[in-house]
Amino acid sequence: MTTTTLAGHALDGAGIDGSLYGDVTDFARHTHWLNGTVSAFTSYGIALFAVFMLVGWWIARRQGHAVMTAALAAPVAAVLAYLVNDGIKSVFIEPRPCRALPHDFLIEKCPPVNDYAFPSNHTTVAAAVAAALFLVDRRLSALAAVFTLLMAASRVYVGAHYPHDVLAALVVGGVVGFAATWTARRFAVPLVVRLSGGVLRPLLTAPV
Template sequence: MTTSSPATEALDGAAIDGGLYTDVTDFARHTHWLNGPAAAYSAYGTGLFALLLLVAWWRARRQGSTAMAAVLATPFAVVLAYLVNTGIKSVFEEPRPCRALPHDFLIEACPAPDDYAFPSNHTTVAFAFAVALLLVSRWLGSVALLAAVAMGASRVYVGAHYPHDVAVGALVGSVVALVAVLLARRFAPALVDRLRGGALRPLVTSQPS
């Protein structure tokens, strides 16, 4: 009996939508004016989601315990989504497109061989933030959702991921955040009420004692 090597068991991303990936990176090749901003946002755009969460927390201090429970659950939901996504990466071990399609245009440096592509961690985190914020504030969540879509698009544009990496990353982040924050809204308001009566009161409410 022959045993398949890890390389033959790994997901062949180029066979799924390598052509679409090439179309996007060719577009990047001909839009040099956009390369810098896209690369910067792709690398550091997560900070925008942290800022939106900070705004949501400040607003929730004047709202009910359910809203604050959702805000406090958001960082945990994002971390959980990241861990789930990392686990999926270790199962499929899809090589980065820069290795499967080495002649395509690349903005972001090609990662190490054991830094797998499927699904996209950046996109997972962005959509986890966005869905969690949608359960807190429709306005903030809508802004975060647009930013998450831009994050996913930027990951393909800079050459870091195939489109399906981004699509599945968005799904993972959305589902994990939805479940985690809905559970927090259901079961955590009592904990927030206790916090609002203790030493952490200034952090979870703007109401005087």
């Protein structure tokens, strides 16, 4: 299939909310003092979610095997959400806004042509972690959710995604993250119980 044919079947993101995208990037154009901070967060902030999962694991050591199972499932849920999201990208093949609207203000470098926009991978992974942690510790999940929203907003601010890209990603990540973690907590607890009785006990349970 040629590039032209692919473009003919691609999702027209600019036609959905291109004007709203332009409003956000215009805001970015007039807030140069914020550009560096948001750019750094959108590029490296995903590492915070690894920290959140580590904190979730630490908390789970004192909360029993079911909670520990959910904590261990969180990174698996994040990877699964990424894979599902990547599959959706390959179906909709939405060109990045930097290609459809090349004159709009852009902070993040325009990615390759085959790096599609819908939905946002960064936001999907962040949402999956926040949803998974809901079954570990709700306060930690709420904190992760706040940073997930900031990640979603940052992806539009730097010009990498349309607003609908990040909204869809919040749904994909949230649904897959929660479903995968709930399934693990429902069926994988016996495995964690067995592992807790062996050499992995110090990692899976806290000393009484």
